[in-house]
Amino acid sequence: MSLQEVRSPGGRVGMRERTSILTVTALVIGAVGLYLTLRVFGGGRDPARNLLPYQTLARTLTASEQQMFTALRGGLPDLESERARTSRWPEPVVLAAGGVPPFSTGAADGMEWQRFQQSATVNYIGLPAEPSAPAWLLMIQEPEPNQPPDPAPLDEEHHRLPDGTTLHIYVWMHRYGGRIGAGFVPQPQTNGWTEVFTAPPNPILSTR
Structure with missing residues (x-):
């Protein structure tokens, strides 16, 4: 009696199935990676x-x-120049006397500007005389003591003083100024404020 060896095709089929699964998985991962890259760095036609x-x-x-x-x-260059000259952030009344906008036009704009500071963060907050008008907040954050130099390139959010100090600059608006009281605002994003940009910030360099 002769013996015949019967080979099952399952091995080849299983290999093809595994190859197909790996190929599909790689395509999905690649597509997701491309989508995230375009979303973060490209912005498409709608940068917002x-x-x-x-x-x-x-x-x-x-x-x-x-x-x-x-x-x-x-008005930021004048604020930064005064900070560099005196080693402190000027009061709104000083800025108004120096003709620095929008502090110098506060009366005409119906805005009262005040300065508050906690640690290395300064708030210039403008409250409207009309409760239905928006309030404004200019937040300037200096590095904490003993922090290493910030290598971030200069842009809308990052300015640098002549001594090399890197500033983080944020402009905020609150739609309902009548709801805002005078005082330091540590976390505007959790209190109904909206951060305003000329262009979308760099998602890697933006820190808050």
């Missing part, structure tokens, strides 16, 4: 989609709100 829920772009604001945002940004 990379913003967090409490962030917005200045171009979405009303004309008067855009003017206030531009004034706050425009």
Whole structure:
């Protein structure tokens, strides 16, 4: 009697199935990675989609709100120059006397500006005379003592003083200014404030 060896095709089929599964898995992982890369770095045609829920772009604001945002940004060089000269952040009355916007136009804008500070973070908060008008907050954060130098490149959020100190700059708006009291605001995003940008921030360099 002769013996015949019968080979099951299961080995080859199993190998093909495993290869197919691995291929599909690799394609899915690659697609997800590409999507996340485009979302974070590309932004597509709508850069606002990379913003967090409490962030917005200045171009979405009303004309008067855009003017206030531009004034706050425009006055920053004078604030930083005064900080570099005196080693302290100036009071709003000093800025108003020096013609620095928007502090110098506070009366005309119906805004009262005050300065508050905790540790290395300074708040310039503007409260409107009209309760239905928005409140504004300029937050400037210096590094804590003994921190290593911040190598972040200069952009909308990162400024650098002549002595090399890197500043983190944030502009916030609260839609209902009448609900805001005078005082330091440690975490604006948890208290109804909206952070305003000219362009979406770098998701890697942005820290809060």
